[in-house]
Amino acid sequence: MKKATPVFIVSIIVAVLFIIWGVIPASMLGNAALKPVTDAVQGFIVDKFGWFYLLTATGFLLFSIILIFTKFGRIKLGKDTDEPEYNYITWFAMLFSAGMGIGLVFWGASEPMYHFFAPPTGEGQTSEAARVAMRYSFFHWGLHPWAIYSVIALALAYFQFRKGSPGVISSILRPILGDRVDGHLGTFINFIAVFATIFGVATSLGLGAIQISGGLASVTPAITNNITTQLIVIAVVTVLFMLSAQTGLNKGIKYLSNLNVVLAISLMLFLLFAGPTNFIMDLFTTTIGSYFQNLPSMSFRLFPFDADNSWVQDWTIFYWAWWIAWAPFVGTFIARISKGRTIREFLLGVLLVPTIFGGLWFSVFGGSAIFLEYFEGIPVYSVIEESGMEVALFSVLQNYPLGMIMSGLAIFLICTFFITSADSATFVLGMQTTNGSMHPPNSIKFVWGLIQSAAAAILLWTGGLEALQTASIIAAFPFAIIMILMVLSLMKSFKSEKFTNVTKPVDLEKKD
Template sequence: MKKTTSVFSISIVIAIVFIIWGVVPESLLPRYNLKAVSNAVHSFLIDKFGWFYLLSASLFLAFSLFLIFSRYGNICLGRDGEEPEYSYMTWFAMLFSAGMGIGLVFWGVAEPVSHYYTPPTGEEATAEAARLAMRYSFFHWGLHPWAIYGVLALALAYFQFRKREAGVISRTLRPLLGARTEGGLGVAIDTLAVYATIFGVATSLGLGAIQISGGLHQLFPNISNSISTQLLIIVVVTALFMLSAQTGLNKGIKWMSNINIALALLLMLFMLFAGPTNFILDVFTSTIGTYLQNLPSMSFRLNPFEQNDWPKVWTIFYWAWWIAWAPFVGTFIARISRGRTIREFMIGVLAVPTIFSALWFSVFGGSALYLEQFQHAGIGEVMNEKGVEIALFFTFEHFPFAPLLSGIAILLICTFFVTSADSATFVLGMQTTKGSLNPPNSVKFVWGIIQSAAAAILLWTGGLQALQTASIIAAFPLAIIMILIVLSLIRSFQEEVTRKAKKPIQ
């Protein structure tokens, strides 16, 4: 533990305090339990600063697109002429698995069906509601979230690999804050990033355990979909990802990421050709068009005159969630992107995951909406009765080889689970050892135990949603920090281009 920083010890104390706070029964602290306080703070931020989240996310997307076409696009994230560490396929697999793996499997059916019965505008369960359901699913998992991840990842990669700074978020602000990034202000910024990462990932681990449990119960009715089953799943998967974490980035995470992509493609292709293929491809094509056509209006939609809370419940919640996840995903993407140019980096981070997410929602969400609209399958009713985690497995029951599909899906969730948790221990290790590219196994072990313990304890006590809300609160100060990072990058890019222009020709 000699390589750890003060961020490590402070973050552990904060994590333990929040876990204890979440375990305390509501009856003992009726007004000041974690759920009540986090909900109150979160509601205040969403109500008063929803506009800020929308503007911030759109700013990050605009900046990302600007970099692709700007003169800064040729700058290398490393020494000039340095070759990338990973092939394109491995790079895409690793960044995607860490970024949205479990979420896509969890919401691939559930989100479009939810929007179908509760659309942002108009009547429910109509053709227009189905079109809006697919469009907003593309929107929530498309360019905006990956721009959020991309901006922070770019800053970390640029300052660490090109400017030789420590690979922590505070050092990306050196052009603006100078030496203060090495003092108390820097420690506060990095601790905030660790806080968001710990609880964001712990929440996802809990949700992953819930869906695995639901899938096992659907596949094997004798296995109960209960807290005890979910806790056992967390124990088993923790053992797996801790073993993977000890092997390092180039073995465990790399191999698991490639397995994830292979399983995801296998499942998606089977569903595409076993389901209403023409309908799915028509949905993909038409929704891509309406998504791009309506991107500006969706990006700034708040419904102030209708007093409709739909944007707050979905879009603003998502933007806050992605911003809270940015330190985790951004640090990991930065670590695997050395040697890419800024243009290559931004095109890859924006385009590839967005297209894959659109295909995923078209195949799974499109199939579910086809069943709902034309065969009255009752997926929405099952979601209301048994929970959203059952939606995917209930949809499989309308296709050939349903048990096999459910089994592959459970395996996919498990591998995404392992990869996300493994990546998180790696990132937390980096964030608490001054950006070490290969953090000690002992540090990763500590963070792995804390993540799993937080997920298990709060799942047991019903505090998982409170933990998710508590992690999202970090998005507000993180959004401000990311805006400063954009300014810091622009200043540093300008200085580099000016310096090159003044350099005499040899």
């Protein structure tokens, strides 16, 4: 622990106090128990600042797109002579596994089905509701989240690899805050990043535990999908990812990321060809066009004249908050693996490739679910209502050939995504609490592994999925403000860059 910093000490104290608070029975604390307090804070933030999340996320997307077409896109994330450490396939695999793995598997079938029955506008269970369901699934998992990740990853990689700054959040703000980032203000900024990371990752780990438990219960009737099973899953997978975390970035995370992509693509291709192939590809093609056509209006839609605005709060605002809460974790990790790429190459890769893959994923799993319900009359949604969203994937797979085998593969995929996300998070938390060390000590990664698993377990125990969503929204609010400052700091620093022509004009007279 010799590399522990004030950020590590403060973060550990707050995290442990949160866990203790969650363990104390509600009967002893009354309204001061964890769930009532977090519900009240979340309700205030959503009611008063829902617009803030929408404008912030859309602003990050506009910033990223504009940056691609400016001269700043030529800047390397590193010295001008640096080359990328990882090839494209490994790079995409690692950023994708860390960025969205568990969430895609959890929501791939369940979210389109939910929107199909309860769309933001109009009647459910219609062809128009199906189109809207797919479009919003693309929207929630498309350009906006990856733009959020891009902002912080770009800022960290730029300042760390090109400017030689420590790989911590506070160092990004030096151009606008000066030496104050070296004092208490910097410690507070880094603590906010760690706080957001803990609960952003805890949300994802909680989703993974819920779905592993639901999957096991669906393929093995002797297992019950309840909080006890979910806590056992967290305990078992914690041991596995802690073992992986000790091997470092270039072994455990790298190999697991490649395995994740192979398993995910295999599962997706199987359902694509075992299911209604033409329907799925027609749906993908149509939804891609509809998504880009409606992207501006969806980015700013809040339904101010509707008495009940809960759909946007429960879905879009939750997602934008979740992505912001995940941003310090995913951003730090993507920055670490992106050294040597130009800003233009980086942004195009991070924005487009995962967005297209995510759209295809939702078309395959969500499209197959809607096809079963709409054309075959198979009640997939009633299973979700009865057993929870976590069983939607398994309900769909069991209606196609080799359903049990594919369900087992899906459970294994969720486990490997769980391990990769948690493993990556221990690395990132270790970096952020050791002043940006590229190789944080195993002892510190071990501590953070226990903390994030305990946080996920407490949130599940005190309120399940709803508590996980609440934690993300609360953690994201202060960090969103820090991310806005990052954009300003980046633009100020870009102005000091000196550009030279890559090629010199040919002197024709001399050549002759």
